[in-house]
Amino acid sequence: MGIKKIMLLTGDFAEDYETMVPFQALLMVGHTVHAVCPGKKAGEKVKTAIHDFEGDQTYTEKPGHQFALNASFDEARVADYDALVIAGGRAPEYLRLNSRVLETVQEFVAAGKPVAAICHGAQILTAAGVVQGKRISAYPACAPEVRAAGGEYVALEMDQAVTDGNFVTAPAWPAHPQWMAQFLKVLGSEIKP
Incomplete structure (x- = not known):
């Protein structure tokens, strides 16, 4: 399979599971994962938020963990x-204002490298202008942004994911098994039982 080196983009109040789970899962299968946040250095931490689906009209939000970069x-x-890999949660809404973040995403896409985004991570993809003509899933509240950026929003159940070329996207953390499995396939990773 070959060990891959993966950048995990996260930030303050990124969704806890959407930061922790891909970080740990990708390490577990042997890849190198660098968790980064603009303006912070290795060893510093980001605060995460836990988003849950408890029957309200939108998700609820609670304090998460301190995640070490x-x-x-x-x-x-x-x-x-x-x-x-782009974590969801609230971080993407401010990270997309950072021009270096957008340039970084554009470079990954221009180089044809796999990009996985979950939940509100699509806000960074749309701000970077890289979803034109692509089938992209995200948290449903991000659907207007995906469409406005020229992407085709794919409405999925919360536990599903979609792959379009090098993009692997999903609506929320319940999709981790599908999202990570599809991402590993795009990476060329092989998991043996």
């Missing part, structure tokens, strides 16, 4: 990575 975004170079 293991690399520095400001020193990262796209050429050193094989793929990008």
Whole structure:
């Protein structure tokens, strides 16, 4: 399968599971994962938020964990990575205002490298202008942004994911088994029982 080096983009109040689970799952299968946040260095932490589906009209939000970053975004170079993972939650709404974040995403896409985004992570993809003509899933509240950016919003059950070329996207953390499995397939990783 070959070990891949993956950038995991997260930030303050990113969704807890959408940061922790892909980070741990990708490490578990042997890949190298660098968790980064603009303006923070390796060893610093981001605060996460736990989003849950409890029967309300939208998700609820509770304090999550302190997640330790293991690399520095400001020193990262796209050429050193094989793929990008974008965590959802509230972080994407402010991370998409950072021009270096958008340039980084554009570089990954231009190089044809796999990009996985979940939930509100699509806000970064749309702000970077890389979803034109692509089938993209996201948390339903992001559907207007996907469509406005020229993407085809794919409405899925919360536990499903969709792959379009090098993009692997999903609506929320219940999709982790599908989202990660599809991402590993795009990466060329093989999991043996």
